[in-house]
Amino acid sequence: MxxxxxxxxxxxxxxxxxxxxxxxxxxxxxxxxxxxxxxxxxxxxxxxxxxxxxxxxxxxxxxxxxxxxxxxxxxxxxxxxxxxxxxxxxxxxxxxxxxxxxxxxxxxxxxxxxxTGVTNLLSLITLNLQHAENHMLLLGRKSSLERVAAFLIEMDERLVHPDELTLPMNRRDIADYLGLKLETVSRALSTMRDKRILRFNGVTQRQVVLMDREGLAKLDA
Missing domain, CATH: 2.60.120.10 (Jelly Rolls)
Known part of the structure; x- marks a missing residue:
């Protein structure tokens, strides 16, 4: 509304x-x-x-x-x-x-x-195509842990590597983006927490601190 x-x-x-x-x-x-x-x-x-x-x-x-x-x-x-x-x-x-x-x-x-209008339009179209291709690869070729790792890497890059990732979306949104069940996303995040790759701040757990970006990247190898 x-x-x-x-x-x-x-x-x-x-x-x-x-x-x-x-x-x-x-x-x-x-x-x-x-x-x-x-x-x-x-x-x-x-x-x-x-x-x-x-x-x-x-x-x-x-x-x-x-x-x-x-x-x-x-x-x-x-x-x-x-x-x-x-x-x-x-x-x-x-x-x-x-x-x-x-x-x-x-x-x-x-x-x-x-x-520069045509060039700018082609640039935007190219970005959209790249995102679509990456998303298809993520859904079709990656394990659940790799998908969640790839999502966090994407958010980290788009938010320019902040000290704390503040995610507007909830875990249901993440699951529907990654083609996973809600419980699978939660288990993957818990695994990363246990490996000390990340930690959560706040009650909603939408504030994520990436403690080991190199380790996160290895999960998405």
Whole structure:
């Protein structure tokens, strides 16, 4: 559910959106409550999104009712730029999340008028393809322990190796991203804790300190 709107269409975009367009395009800012849907699978792909605060998950519901998360969109990430007219995934706010929204047509028009527009678009598409390829490899070729290790390495890299990883997603989200059962994820994390590769801070155990990054990398060998 939308809880606050800022700016209507009068705020210039910045960050990666501006870099992608090559100029400042106008945008709106929206804040969504935890669990609120930003867009649904099969809906018109009218807007491109950038996470300002919080985090977003994009996923599909499988025919048997299971959920497969394909990506987590953290602060600064862009998403929703489809190669077709409709969204292939559903997007939900993991926690209270603020996003910047730009009309896809406005963004593509701005890029078309810039000498670097095509290059910037290809760069974004390449990044998305690399993520999809890595995710397919993770789901198809790695053991459960390797998958959880790979996930932590991914989060550590995306958050620029902080002293403490603050994960917005819970273990169910991690399980649905890795194609594992919740209990399997918990066992893998406990194994890493027992090996002193990591430790948890806080009651929710979403604050993770990586004590041995080299050991973590070896688990993902």
């Amino acid at each position: 939308l809880v606050r709107v800022k700016g209507s269409s009068h705020q210039p975009s910045d960050g990666r959106l501006a870099a992608l367009a090559g100029e400042r395009v106008f945008s709106s800012e929206y804040t969504y409550r935890r669990g609120a849907e930003l867009f649904g699978e099969g809906e018109d792909a009218e807007y491109v999104y950038q996470t300002i605060s919080g985090a977003v998950r994009t996923y599909k519901l499988l025919p048997d009712g299971r959920r497969q998360i394909n990506s987590f969109h953290l602060i600064g990430d862009m998403f929703g730029l489809e190669n077709g007219a409709i969204h292939r995934f559903t997007a939900e706010a993991i926690v209270e999340t603020k996003v910047r929204i730009v009309r896809r047509r406005s963004l593509l028009d701005a890029m078309a008028n810039e000498s």
